[in-house]
Amino acid sequence: MNKQYLKKLMIIAVPIMLSNVISQLQMIIDRIFLGQMNKLYMSALGNVTSPMWTTMSFCFTIVMGASILISQSVGAGDDEKVESYAASMVKWNNIVPILLFFFWIFFGETVFRAMGVSENVMPLCLGYMRFFAPTFLIVGIESSFSVIMQTSNYTKPLVFYGIVRAGLNILLDWILIFGRFGFPQMGIEGAAIATTIAEYGGCLFAFAVVLSNRSLKTKPSMKAVIKAPLKPFLASVGLGINAALEDFAWNFGNLVLIKILNSINEMAAGIYSIVFSVEVLVVVMIGAIGSGTMTLSGEARGRGDLKQFGGVCKIAYILCAAIAAVTLVVCLLIPQQILALFTTEEEIITGCGIYLILVCINLYGKSGNIIIGSGIRGSGDTRWMFFTQIFGTFLVIGCACLFVYGFGLGITGVFIAVIVDEGLRAVINLFRLRKIMRNWDSVTPDSSPSAAE
Numbered sequence: 001m002n003k004q005y006l007k008k009l010m011i012i013a014v015p016i017m018l019s020n021v022i023s024q025l026q027m028i029i030d031r032i033f034l035g036q037m038n039k040l041y042m043s044a045l046g047n048v049t050s051p052m053w054t055t056m057s058f059c060f061t062i063v064m065g066a067s068i069l070i071s072q073s074v075g076a077g078d079d080e081k082v083e084s085y086a087a088s089m090v091k092w093n094n095i096v097p098i099l100l101f102f103f104w105i106f107f108g109e110t111v112f113r114a115m116g117v118s119e120n121v122m123p124l125c126l127g128y129m130r131f132f133a134p135t136f137l138i139v140g141i142e143s144s145f146s147v148i149m150q151t152s153n154y155t156k157p158l159v160f161y162g163i164v165r166a167g168l169n170i171l172l173d174w175i176l177i178f179g180r181f182g183f184p185q186m187g188i189e190g191a192a193i194a195t196t197i198a199e200y201g202g203c204l205f206a207f208a209v210v211l212s213n214r215s216l217k218t219k220p221s222m223k224a225v226i227k228a229p230l231k232p233f234l235a236s237v238g239l240g241i242n243a244a245l246e247d248f249a250w251n252f253g254n255l256v257l258i259k260i261l262n263s264i265n266e267m268a269a270g271i272y273s274i275v276f277s278v279e280v281l282v283v284v285m286i287g288a289i290g291s292g293t294m295t296l297s298g299e300a301r302g303r304g305d306l307k308q309f310g311g312v313c314k315i316a317y318i319l320c321a322a323i324a325a326v327t328l329v330v331c332l333l334i335p336q337q338i339l340a341l342f343t344t345e346e347e348i349i350t351g352c353g354i355y356l357i358l359v360c361i362n363l364y365g366k367s368g369n370i371i372i373g374s375g376i377r378g379s380g381d382t383r384w385m386f387f388t389q390i391f392g393t394f395l396v397i398g399c400a401c402l403f404v405y406g407f408g409l410g411i412t413g414v415f416i417a418v419i420v421d422e423g424l425r426a427v428i429n430l431f432r433l434r435k436i437m438r439n440w441d442s443v444t445p446d447s448s449p450s451a452a453e
Contacts, residue, residue, distance in 0.1 A: 065240025075302020
C-alpha cells in the first residue's frame, strides 16, 4: 500500500485541501445567496466565471514549472538554484496577470458575446466582471507565495489564509448582496465586490506569513528578489507553459460546452453551474492531493528515488478514489436536498439529480488525470499532459456536439461527453506514467535543475 508515503503526502496536501475546501464553500455560499435571489444569476455566474477563471488559472499554472524545478533542486540539495528560481518567480510573475486585467476591462463584453450569452444575462455578466477584474492584479504574487509554501512542505498557513478569505467573503456577500446595515441591495455586483475585497485581504495575510516566517526553506531573500534576472523565470516558464496551455485547453473546452449549453436553453448553463459547484468542491480536495503528489514526485526525481515516485502516485490515487466513492454515496442519498441549496425552482430540484450522479462517476477519471498527471509533471515531463489535453478538448467538444445535436440528449449529453473524455485520457496517461517508471534511469526532464545555469 506504500503507507510510508502517506504521512509525507498528507503533510503537504491536508492544509492545501482545507484551504481549498474553505474557499469553495465560500463560493458555494455565494451561489446559494444569488440562486435564492434570482434564477438568472446562476446562468450569469456560469457564463462569467468560466472564461475569467480560464485566464486566471493560466496565471496559477504557469508557475508550475517553478514549483517543479524548485522541488527537483530541493531533492538534489542545491540551495543556490532553489533561491535562483524562487527569487526570479517572485519578481517576474506579475506581468501576465496585469495584462489580463486590462484585457477583461476592455474586451470582456466581446468574450461574452462570442459565448452566446443572451441579452437578459449579458448585463449581469458585465456587472460581475467589472468588479471582479481587479483580482487579477494580485494573482501573480498569490501564486508565487503558494509555490514557496508548497515546496517548503509548509502549507499550514494556507488553512488560515482560506479562513480569512472565506470569512470576509461570506460576511460581505450577506451585506452587499442583500443590502444589510444600510448598504444598497447590489445582487450579483455585490457578490463580485465581496470576492475581490476578500481576495485582497487574503493576499495581505499571505504576504505577512511569508515575510515573517524564517523557516520557509525555499523563500528567497529580498536581496535575491531585487537582483533576480529574468532567465531562471523563463526557464521555469518553459516548463510551466505546457501545464498552463494544458489548463487553458481544458478551460477552452469547457467554454465551448457552455456555448453548447446556451444553445439548449437560457437555464442550461445555470444548471451546469450548480452541478459543477458540487463537483468542484470535491475536485479541489483531489487537486490538493495532486499538489502534494507533484511536489514529492519532483523531489523523488531530483534524488533518483523511483520507489518514492511510484509509491506516492499509488497511495494518492487510492485516497482520491475513496473521496469519489463517498461523494457518490452522498449524491445518491440526498440529491434533491443538495440541489435545493442552490435554487428554489422545483423543476430543477426534481429533474437534475441524475447530473449529480454523472459527475460523481466522472470523478474517477478526473482523479486519474489529476494524480497521474501530477506524477508525470513531477518527473519533469509537462509536454505529455498538454498533448493529451489537446486531444481531450477536441474529444469532449466532438462528443458533446454528437450527443446534444445528433442524439438529442440535451444537457445529459454534455455530462456524458465529459465522462468519456476524462476516462479515456486517464487510461492513456496511466500508460505514459508506467513507461516513465520503466525507463526511469533514462528519463530526461524537459528542463532540469541546471537549466538556469
